[in-house]
Amino acid sequence: MAVGLSMLLTAMVLTACGSVDNLSGGNTSNNSSNKSGTQLTGQANSSDYQGVIKNGRYQTSKSRGVSVSQESNQFNIKGFESELLNISKKEFSTKKYIFQEGQYLSTNTVTNWLGRKSKSNPTGLNPKNNGSTSPTRRNPLYLSQINEQDFLVQDGKKLKTAGITIGLAMNSVDYYKKTKYGATFETDISKSQMKAEGKKIANKVLARLRKKSALKNVPIVIAMYRQASDDSLVGGSFYAYSVNASGATKVSNWTKVNQKSYVFPIQSGQSSPNSNDESSFENFKSEVQNFFPNLSGVTAQAQYTDGSLSGMNVNINTQFYSQTEIISFTQYLQTAAQKYLPANAPIDITVQSTEGIQSFLSRKANEKKFSFHVFNSY
Template identity: 35%
Template sequence: MRKLSVLALSLVLILSACAPNFGKQNSTGQTEEKTKGQAIIPKYNISDNYYRTILPFQPGEARGLVVNNINTRYDLNEFEMGLMRIAQNSFDTDKYYFREGQEIKAKTVKLWLNRKYTDAQLTEKGLKAPDNIGLNPVDTGPAGEPSSPLYLAHLLEHDYLTKDDNGNVKLAGVTIGLALNSIYYYRVQQGEGFIEKEKKIDFAEMDREGKKIAEEVVKRVRGIKSLEEVPITIALFQQQSKTSVVPGNFFAYTTVDKGSSSLNGWEKLDEKYYLFPSTDAQEAHRDDVTAFLNFKQDVEEYFPNFNGVIGRAFYTGDQLQDLNITIPIQFYGKTEGVGFAQYVTGLVIEHFPKYLSVSVNVTSVDGPEALIVKKANETEPFVYIYQ
C-alpha cells in the first residue's frame, strides 16, 4: 500500500487551482520583505505558475461585478486564472508581481459594459451624454425583443509591477480580459411577469465583435494617465451557458507595445474543457475517455455506496493537460475513507499516464473527505485525508 502524505495548506491551495492567500503567512512559514514602506512582497513563491502578490491586499476596482456578469463559478475561476496564465507570455513570474486591477475604475467598467444608447434612451434612463460610453451595441428593437445581443459580459484588469534596486515598486504592465457571451439571455414580459429567453451567438460573430471591442478598449485605456505607456495584453474569453458544468475558455489574445495604441497580431489559443464522460468528449478524445471509464469502473467495483464519478478535462490542442475528478460517496467510518483513498491512489497510477496531472476530490454529505493529487511526471501522488 502506498504511503499517504499529508499536504500542507499551501499545497492544497495549489492543487485546487485557487489563487494563493498570502495573508496567512505565519501558517505557511513565509517571510516578508518590506519595500520602502510602499508594499510588502512575500519572499516565498508557492509555484512558478503563480505571481507573488503585492501586500497589503488591494481589492480590484471591479470586485463584485464579475459575480453578477459571469454565468457560472466554473467560468469565474477560469476567467481569472486563465488570464493570469496568459499573462505569463508577456510578464515573467520571477520578475513581475501581481496586483488586482486598480487603474480602470469600477464606475468606468460599469459604463463600458452597458449598451450604447440613443438620445431618447439616455433621457429615459436619466443618464447624461458623458455616460453614453457602452461597448455593447445599441438596441433599436421592439420592447422585449433586442435588435442585437450583449456581446461583452465583463471586463477584468490585472496589474503587473516590478521592483527597482531601491525596493520601490511601480506598474509595469496590465492584462485585460474580455468575457464574451456565447449565449445571450434576456427577459421579456409575459402577462404580469417575465420569462427568460436566450439567443445563441455564433463563434465567428462573437470573435469578430470581441476583437472590435478590444480595439476600442485599448484606445480608451491609453487615455488613462497611469496606463498611457505600459505594455498591454488583452485576451478574449468565451463563457459557457448558465447550466454548463465545465468552464469556458480563452480563445485569442494580443499584445500592445509600450506607448502604442495599435494591437499586434492576434494569437489563437486552442484550449477547451470537456466533461468526462460525455458525448462531446467521446467523439473528440476517445482514448482518454476510455482510460477514464476504466478508472470509473474500478472505483464502482470497490465500494457499494458509490454515487458517481465525474471528470473535468483541460486540453490544449489535442493534448490532455489536466484532469480533475470528483467522487461523491458515503462513508460509515473514517477507516473506510482511508482505505478508499488508498485504493483510488493506486488506480490513478494504474490508469493515467505519467505526463498527466490528475487530482481526485473525494466528497461525502459531510463535506470533503480526501484529496489525491498526482503531478505531471511524478510517480508518487500526494494524499490528504480531511480530519
C-alpha cells in the same frame, strides 16, 4: 540592471513577507508588527506571483465583485480568472513581476463598459438596444466580463506598473428577459460574430487604457474568452490574445489559443476530445464506482490544449461509514488513478461525501505518483 532587480526581488522572496518601503512614510520598521506600508504576500513557489499587501491588507481589485454579482455560471468566473493568469505568465515572468489586482478599472468603469451603449452610458461596449426582443433580431450583449491584472516591478523604493493584462469574456449565449421577472430567453452568438465583435471591443479597450498616463508606455496583453452556457458543467475557454507593445493603440496581431474543456463521462451525442482518454476515464470510473457496496459518483472536468489533455479535475462522491473507509479508499484511488488515468497531464481528484470534502489526491504534470491528503478531525 536586470540582474540587480531580480536579485532584489529574490531577496524579497526569501524574506517571506518582504516589506517594501512605502512611498510617503519611508517606514522601514521590521514587518512582523508593521501594518503600514507595502508588503508582499510571499511566494509559494517560482511558478506563482507574489501579491501586494498595503497597510496590512490585501490590495483588492478596484472592480472587486462585479463578476461575482453578474455571472450565474461559477465555472465561467473561476476558469476565466485562472487561465487569464496563465496567459499573463507567458508575458510577465513570475520571477520578475509582482501581481496586483486591477487598480485602473473601477467598479463604475467596468459596470459602464459592460452595459449597452446609450445616451446615459456613452462608454458602454455592448451594442445599443435596437428595440427588438426577438432572439435573432435583437442586438445581443457580446461582452460579459472584464478582468484586469497588473504586473509591477520594483523601481527604487516603489513598485511601478510595468504591464497589464485585460481579459474580455464574450457570451456564447446572451440570456435576456422581455419583461422584468419574466421568462428567460436566449440569443445564440456564433463564433465568427463573437470574434468580430471581440476584436472591435478589444481595440476600444486598448485605446481607452492608453489614455491613462501610467499605461501609456507599458505592454498591454488583451485576452479573449468565450464563455460556456449557463447550464454547462465546465467553464468556457480562451480563444486568442494579443501582446500590445508600449504605446500601441490598436491591436496589430492576434495569437490563437486552442483550448476547450469537457465533462467526463462524455454524454451520448457529444463529441469526444480523445477516445483513449475517454476509455481511460471510463475504466477508472467503473473500477472505482463499485469499490463500496453503495455506488460512487465519478465525474471529471478535462481541459484540452492544442488537442492534448492539459488538465483534469476528477470529482468522486460517495457515502462513507467510517474514517478507515476514507483512508482505504484514498489509498486505493492512488494506485487506481496512476494505473488508469491518462499520464502526463496534471490531475486533481476530490473525494466528497454529504459532509463535504474527505480527501484529495493530486499529481502534477509529468509526475508519476499521486500525492494525497485525508482530512482528519480531532
